[in-house]
Amino acid sequence: MKLIEISDMLGGRVTSGHDIEIDGACGVDDVKSGQITYLADLKLTTKLINSQASAVIIKRERHDIHIPQVVVSNPSHAFSKLLRMFYTKPFRATGVMNGAYISEGVTLGKDISIYPGVYISSGASIGDNTTIYPGVYIGENAIIGQNCLIYSNVSIREDVRIGNRVILQSGAVIGSDGFGYEMDGGRFIKIPQIGTVIIEDDVEIGANTTIDRATTGSTVIGAGTKIDNLVQIAHNVKIGKNSILIAQTGIAGSSSLGDYVVLAGQVGISDHIEIEAGTKVGAQSGVMENLKTGAYMGSPSLPHLQYKRSHILFTKLPELNDRINKLEKQLAELTKDINT
Template structure:
């Protein structure tokens, strides 16, 4: 049996104008088949300028049309989609040009649920749900309309998935996980595994059963290989619109506020609370049981060890230097404590 075919999107500028809610300047019958960078665009391509540093590339760009700020529209001789936020318009356009499967295989015999999938009789699948090869959907699970369960996925007992959720291949949802509408979970992600909870009795670590679950809101995206642990008692909560990059660890009982972005290889220890509209850079470590307020940005490779209660940009760590200079500075840094004590003694002996 053949798989679903990829349908290559194609739009006129008039259609794109309506779909993206931006005006057209120039020939709105121009047909667009793909997006491309300014440097590599050719006939049939739509490109964009979001960063002024690339403005010099406009002169040589071969795109059939451009997404531009209205202030730059007079500088080019090709049709334009005019946007006050070209990068956001490009982001929305990219969704239109993503390849989508058609409704059936080449012979029209593609079935929505692959024959090798294992689905409990007590699971509920909404309309237009697709389930890939070797996927497992356990008892009591509910899958919303239009959702896609990729090959080798496991949807555990009593999970709840909203409408138009996409699980790419080999995603694992433990029991009781809840996903809102339009969530995207990339391959290898594990949601709902036990939180890292143990009590030491003097000789050994005694496991604390993790009795909570994971609740994820609408429009959340979770990157490949990321792990979100279930709560010990209360749920781990990921609010609407959160974007989580690849290989991120979120510990038990964490709460991540709406529209926060967490970049790759960051780790949140248990019971961390992050506010709304935060940006956590790549490789950031956040120790547990602290809070970060709304609209905080933490620079890459920083270590957060205290609560942050004021919006702003925060950084830690040592910036990259030539190795010999770094070594000299490291030696100096190791002597600061002694130097500080000497300064204090000198200050005590100064006349008033």
């Protein structure tokens, strides 16, 4: 594909080399001759100059970079378009393959692909153009929308509702029982978990992530939200639209997150917590009270600037302790001299 054709597709401007042929796209660390890369971080300029890249996608033209440049407003977004163009295989429906088990009363849409080893329980519904890979279990009356990708060994329990264009990575479990027990007579008695999970459109859920069904009502994942691997979402949690939850985050029961919330890796959210829209919580933070819109860090979580000041003081504690001990010793000596 000629560079000028790539530029036109991206809505960019070519600085030179309009007719050079580009046969692939790759990050700056691994790019080869004939491929195009992108520069989103100026720290990578030296790597780019020393690379074999035949062209680069860039935000502003650089005269110190002596390869053809495609100037666009958002290089990262433009590069993602090229990856889809060069490497995404066109969808081809395979139908229901031998070895898949489809129970009675299942509704199947048009142009679906269901691989061997899939088990779909009675009353379930699968939308058009959805692909279900080997080893997937779909429970009774579960509803899956159109253009979904469900990778191997996913479990979707009974009555779960999944929207359109949802991606479930391998090993995800949607609709497992919430962790609900009451003590009675010296032993724990299980509380029936009779609710469901609702996953709205354009959600992606990472590998081995678990989303528990509600005790009653629904656990809800809002449209456009992206969830990383190894995340635990407990019963009756409500997550807003276009939020980001990064690996090993855990959210306890009945907590509520607004739209555009970002939880970095290993964040822990206590139960019945409310986090306002647009809030960002740093890695390894512990949230034990409601948060208004802002940035937070630490455990227990503090506003970002307050946490930074507290952390600076914390690193100085050994020095401060030595000074206090020294002052106490001097005070004791002065007191002794006065008393004598």
